Amino acid sequence: MYYTYGPPNYGHRMYERQNNQQGTITVTGVGTVIVSPSIARIQLVVSTVSSSLEEAQKENTGRMNQALDTLQQIGVPREQIQTTSFSARPMYSYQDGNQILQGYEVRNEITVVTDDMDRIGEIIDRVTENGVNEVVSIEFSVNDPENFYMEALSFALTDAKKKAESLAEQLGANLNTVPLKINEQTASPGVGPAQVFKMVSTPIEPGNQSIEARLEVVYQL
Template sequence: MTRSLFVACLLVGAAMAPAAAAAQQGAPTSPSVSTEGRASAKVAPDVAWITVTAEARAQRTADAQRQNAAAIDAVKSSLRQAGVADEAMKTLSYSVEPQMQYTDGKSKVIGYIARHSISVRVDDLARIGALIDVAGGSGATSISDIRYDVKARADIERRLLTEAVQDGMRRANAMASGAGKEVLTIWRIEESRFSTVPQPMYKVAMARAEAATEISPNEIEIQVQVALTVLLK
């Protein structure tokens, strides 16, 4: 092979490299536009989870663990008596750690802290406040992270996916029309989703002799987003 022919081959190969790379990466080979489609729905929650924690402190690890086990068992027993099924109470975390005291820049262990957190599923949202009071009155040291959801989330998301793709196609058709083109076909669709979960509203109702915790959940907004690329003609 002569030197001039060798150089020519190199130049042709360099020119073809980007096209080959694009083909390997699955890039569209005809004019295309990329856009997004969105859809959302506000729904009332019909299930909730509460995080309930029991904590115990003692000078010895074994004592802290034993006291903590008794405390969380008492909480679960009270919730069970209030109608919460065993399968609705699941352990989230368990830990035993030293309790430190800091004096003049020095630290020493003065005891141990045992914590056990459980997730409590509540199917009747009207009972959330009452169950919080039950847990608090039976030895829980912390009640937090009330999380809401809907049992039919999967069905709602499937409906929203259809609406999001339709929204994306309307955008793609508008973009193609503005460029004097028409949509030939969909080349790629990718899904992403997220939902905005409301923070519960706490207030104390004084209608009874003892104050009761009242929880007022807001609606959940489920949002779905898709990214799509269409080929033009």
């Protein structure tokens, strides 16, 4: 992604200010913003096994309804609960090369989204006491990561300017602080790799996340 300081040409993402003078300097600016997660996505599973598919489904439905009722009782709105996956499969064992049906497994996975970081432990404790028998993962993220990313971009440009000024001073050259070209090196805005914690114990501390932006900036000497 490129930016220009002249009239925009909306048909292209790369713009340069023309200058016939020789001598440029290219630096990389890095900007980082530390943020506290504001959203948690909790993946929960109800898994049941029975010799009969009908019985496995019946038990699974009962346990899942129990978990959903518990979530509503502790104040988690139904719209913050999503069914992620559902499966019913036969289970086999092998004896002397023969396939023997052992029973059926039914798995129902839901994702609970909450913005109350202080209640994650309570949510997990209550549902595992009432139907849920597997916590797959907890993923933390932030609201509106684009806003934090734009702030990181600003810091990256400031960092690039400081580096260019320092190098120009060491070279004994004058620096035009208006960039000739800016190349955004980050592939896409937003939070970096999600922090995922498998089967974490309560209480849960989400910690902080960093949002980083990198710019390659060309200046005229």
